[in-house]
Amino acid sequence: xxxxxxxxxxxxxxxxSLRLACAASGYNFxxxxxxxIRQAPGKEREVVAIGYIHNSDxxxxxxxxxxxxxxxxxxxNGANTAYLQxxxxxxxxxxxxxxxxxxxxxxxxxxxxxxLTYWGQGTQVTxxx
Numbered sequence: 665x666x667x668x669x670x671x672x673x674x675x676x677x678x679x680x681s682l683r684l685a686c687a688a689s690g691y692n693f694x695x696x697x698x699x700x701i702r703q704a705p706g707k708e709r710e711v712v713a714i715g716y717i718h719n720s721d722x723x724x725x726x727x728x729x730x731x732x733x734x735x736x737x738x739x740x741n742g743a744n745t746a747y748l749q750x751x752x753x754x755x756x757x758x759x760x761x762x763x764x765x766x767x768x769x770x771x772x773x774x775x776x777x778x779x780l781t782y783w784g785q786g787t788q789v790t791x792x793x
Contacts, residue, residue, distance in 0.1 A: 665690050666688070666689075666690045666691040666782045667688070667689045667690055667691075668686055668687070668688055668691070668763050668764070668765065668782055668783065668784035669686070669687050669689075669784055669785070670684060670685065670686050670761065670762065670763050670784045670785065670786060670787040671684070671685045671687070671787060672684040672685050672787060673761060673787030673788045673789045674788075674789070674790070675790040675791075675792065676753055676789075676790075676791055676792070677791070677792050677793075678753060678754055678755055678791055678792065678793050679752055679753065680753050680791070681749070681750060681751050681752075681753065682750045682753065682789060683747055683748070683749050683750070684700070684747065684748040684750070684761055684763075684787060684789075685745055685746070685747050686698075686700075686745065686746040686747070686748075686763030686784060687744065687745050688744050688745065688746075688765070691765070691782065692742070692743050692744055693717045693739055693743040693744070693746055693765060694717055694718065694719070694720055694742075694743035695717065695718055696716070696717060696765055696766050697714065697715070697716050697717075697765065697766065697767045697772035697778065697780070698714070698715065698717060698737075698739075698746055698763065698764065698765040698766075698780075699711055699713065699714035699715075699763070699764050699765070699772075699778065699780060700712050700713045700714070700735075700737060700746075700748045700761060700762070700763055700764075701761070701762045701763075701764055701780075702757075702759035702760065702761045702762070702789075703759055703760055703762070703786075704758060704759040704760075707759075710728060710730075710759075711728060711774050711778070712727065712728045712730070712731045712735060712748070712761075712774075713725060713726070713727050713728070713731065713735055713736075713737040713748060713774070714726060714737075714772055714773060714774050714776070714778065715737055715772065716772045717739050717743055717746075720739060720742055720743040721739060722737060722738075722739060724772075725737055726773045726774040726775075727774060728774050730756070731750075731757070734750065734751050734752045734753075735748060735749065735750050735751070736748070736749040736751075737749075746763060748761065748763075750789070753789075753791045754791060755791045755792065755793045756791075757789060757791050758789060758790050758791050759788075759789060760786040760787070760788050760789075761786060761787055761788075761789055762783055762784055762785075762786045763783075763784045764780035764781075764782060764783045764784070765780060765781065765782045766780060766781035766782055767779070767780060767781070768780065768781050
């Protein structure tokens, strides 16, 4: 049974940093597409970062314009754990963040409209001004 579990969320002030982790069990991210997706209250889900992992590293990835240059996706631990490093956080980054993997449809790019199979329960990130 596949299980994804996010951790690392919390409350920070604007300009601060957080590193979210997504630990997989019963599954490995290698040779698959994984994404970090966020949803703020009253807003639609937004793919903030997505990429294809091969040989335990991202072969390619892409980011939403809103986080480009501030967020970085990483994978470690033999592709069993994925990370989202978030720098220079802004109040607009406040949302619940989910990791997800394995495309059901679409393409593995931020504008690909991908629908993903496996989802974690999410971790809350709150950025205060």
